[in-house]
Amino acid sequence: MKHQQTPIITQERDGWELPGWQRQQADLITDPAELLSLLGLGAESLPESLAAAKDFPLRVPRGYVRLMEPGNPHDPLLRQVLSVPAELREEDGYSSDPLEEASHTPVPGLLHKYHGRALLVVTGACAVHCRYCFRRHFPYQSHLSGKRWDQALEWLASRRDIGEVILSGGDPLTLNNRRLQELLAALAEIPHLRRLRIHSRTPVVIPERMDEPLLALLSDSRWQTALVLHANHSREISDELVSRCQQWRREGITLLNQSVLLAGVNDSVDTLEALSDRLHVAGVMPYYLHQLDAVQGAAHFAVPDSVAMQLHRDLRSRLPGFLVPRLSREEPGEPAKTVLAG
Numbered sequence: 629m630k631h632q633q634t635p636i637i638t639q640e641r642d643g644w645e646l647p648g649w650q651r652q653q654a655d656l657i658t659d660p661a662e663l664l665s666l667l668g669l670g671a672e673s674l675p676e677s678l679a680a681a682k683d684f685p686l687r688v689p690r691g692y693v694r695l696m697e698p699g700n701p702h703d704p705l706l707r708q709v710l711s712v713p714a715e716l717r718e719e720d721g722y723s724s725d726p727l728e729e730a731s732h733t734p735v736p737g738l739l740h741k742y743h744g745r746a747l748l749v750v751t752g753a754c755a756v757h758c759r760y761c762f763r764r765h766f767p768y769q770s771h772l773s774g775k776r777w778d779q780a781l782e783w784l785a786s787r788r789d790i791g792e793v794i795l796s797g798g799d800p801l802t803l804n805n806r807r808l809q810e811l812l813a814a815l816a817e818i819p820h821l822r823r824l825r826i827h828s829r830t831p832v833v834i835p836e837r838m839d840e841p842l843l844a845l846l847s848d849s850r851w852q853t854a855l856v857l858h859a860n861h862s863r864e865i866s867d868e869l870v871s872r873c874q875q876w877r878r879e880g881i882t883l884l885n886q887s888v889l890l891a892g893v894n895d896s897v898d899t900l901e902a903l904s905d906r907l908h909v910a911g912v913m914p915y916y917l918h919q920l921d922a923v924q925g926a927a928h929f930a931v932p933d934s935v936a937m938q939l940h941r942d943l944r945s946r947l948p949g950f951l952v953p954r955l956s957r958e959e960p961g962e963p964a965k966t967v968l969a970g
């Protein structure tokens with residue numbers, strides 16, 4: 629695991645105060661013992677937690693911990709971020725590159741799998757480390773070394789069939805606004821790019837990241853921009869996040885959400901219904917509900933397809949169609965994500 633660290637800036641420079649979200653990023657919880665003690669939980673499995681965190685470090689913003697229920701070792705938010713002994717088990721069929729992404733990388737930092745769309749790996753850093761992450765073994769170093777985005781930008785400029793660029797990672801919103809502005813300015817010079825999409829989990833764990841300068845940057849750009857949030861549980865959608873999403877929507881940003889179906893987190897129809905309801909309040913449309921990618925160390929999150937399909941049927945019987953996400957899976961070699969139930 630080669631997750632890069634976000635530069636930690638603690639000094640105020642030239643009277644400029646560091647934005648709140650960056651202060652939160654500089655003050656993350658990285659020690660399982662601290663996380664457990666903040667929640668008033670015992671530390672019985674701490675040695676294994678520490679061992680599991682060695683390959684893929686624990687990384688949790690403090691504001692996200694405040695959304696957890698103290699004293700509950702099975703809290704669905706905690707389960708997404710606490711390293712656990714089960715991660716250390718080797719499971720058949722689980723690999724370090726389940727999507728065979730290595731074979732879809734024409735140039736470093738860029739994935740091209742689907743017609744008309746290219747995914748730019750703009751950074752290896754994330755605001756939070758999710759234990760189910762399919763990129764937990766991703767070779768970020770080989771994507772991000774050397775010339776940064778230059779080769780990816782050249783490739784995009786040479787491919788007139790690409791109309792949409794998707795900023796991903798890692799998490800693109802861990803970059804500061806100045807870096808994003810640089811990137812957007814470079815992309816804006818490529819005339820055939822018509823759509824910009826940003827996939828990010830940062831707003832879910834640090835809503836303050838959806839700040840005014842970023843909104844201005846996106847709404848002043850020449851693109852119709854979509855922001856795809858990655859929320860998995862209704863309790864992740866705080867009042868703060870709701871009010872920022874409502875503001876962004878008023879400014880014309882399309883807001884979507886993509887979740888992963890995770891055992892012990894959101895594998896019940898009540899939980900999924902509450903998530904869609906809450907997203908709707910925030911003005912965010914449910915987009916995908918993903919089946920877990922078979923990445924080593926995440927098998928304890930897997931939900932069998934038969935159970936997933938039943939959950940989806942139950943959800944459809946409870947909600948209007950526009951609040952039911954597509955149950956999908958990523959399969960290597962397919963021309964699109966495979967939809968198990970729409």
Ligand SMILES: *Cc1c(COP(=O)(O)O)cnc(C)c1O
Pocket residue numbers: 739740741742745746747794964965
């Ligand atoms: C998921 C994904 C996309 C986007 O797919 P949509 O169905 O348009 O959301 C594009 N490129 C890659 C490599 C992806 O994994």
Ligand code: SF4
Pocket residue numbers: 753754755756757758760761762763764797798799829830858
């Ligand atoms: S934010 Fe996304 S890329 Fe980063 S660890 Fe979580 S799931 Fe993985």
